[in-house]
Amino acid sequence: MSTYNGRMERADAARNRARILEAAAALFAERPPQDVTMDDIAKKAGVGRGTLYRRYPDRASIAVALLDEHERELQERLLRGEPPLGPGAPPADRLAAFYAAMVRLLEDHAHLVLGTEVGRSRFETGAYGFWRAHVRALLVAAGTPDPDALVEVLLAPLAPEVYGHQRTRLGLTPDRIIEALTRLTVLLRPGSS
Amino acid sequence: MSTYNGRMERADAARNRARILEAAAALFAERPPQDVTMDDIAKKAGVGRGTLYRRYPDRASIAVALLDEHERELQERLLRGEPPLGPGAPPADRLAAFYAAMVRLLEDHAHLVLGTEVGRSRFETGAYGFWRAHVRALLVAAGTPDPDALVEVLLAPLAPEVYGHQRTRLGLTPDRIIEALTRLTVLLRPGSS
DNA sequence: AGCTATGTGGACGCTGTGTCCACTTCACTA
């Protein structure tokens, strides 16, 4: 029962939306997104091309929708979960926990977004805004100067392409990546101005 | 007189290569790369499609070639220039200087690469390897643990998409970006293990 | 049951890609 453009979505439309997402997930799992055509998705979902385009103007937006589903759960934990991920712990520790959680998320779902031209649009997704707001708040809590500029620096290493590169080309393990990211938390420790 | 595949490049081929690069530079300057077709470039260069494809299999490789030209000069200064960019200064200062220089480079030329699907292939360019080797050497000189993992973290904020996002969407100034990047240099300062 | 806004699907035209190959030009040799 989700809403579309402020008005209730028709039942058949909702059913199709679900089928599309399901089909896309299956296809993206078996081969890189850039090799999956809109037509493939439409066929697999048992839906016409026009129906597909009605909601998702391109592959990237489907990938993003899929990713959003998984991201939402982490967002919930950041807001209301246990420390150090949720509220209560010192900012530096919360950032470390956030990094660890994001790496897990990337490990599972980065492939969804890897081949797509999300490069630029990535920053426009709701999820990115959420991560930025979260980390920015941590910076503010830590009293760090110019949080707006620093946030981007702290978020950049979480770009899916960067993660994919580290894992695939360089053969780094998730743990080593987390370790490296965690070192950034010194910037939020008291007395590092 | 450059060489191609180990064998001397024929004079007409060299001339065409230059014309292609020149035409591409002009076109990329007037509109985003993804709106420039291979055909546009071939036409403007006064060259057939086949000739174009002979050396540059896609738009991205042209953009990269163009970018390489500008990057080479900075590479030279890193190797043999005056401190703090060149050898002689403490690693943290050299990293700060490197960041400032890269921001200047991005400011001038990021547009070349912004619309292209260089996202993934970016890591495979010679230039990226160079930056990585440079920063890695600085990390080693500073005695930082696991330099291989940390390098990627330090380089990630220099991704053209990230830079474009900061400048365009967020309206940050180059100076503010440099400032934020410079804070990362604490990781190379003595006694931050 | 009738009505209308909403949703559907596939045929269609188009744009850009990359390949292919007959032809041209170069640079070397005698």
Next chain:
DNA sequence: TAGTGAAGTGGACACAGCGTCCACATAGCT
């Protein structure tokens, strides 16, 4: 300076994927 083969050229071609469009179907209200 003419001959020769290798290297380079260019545009015609076939094709794939995109996004649109619109006649038709269906849901959900009255």
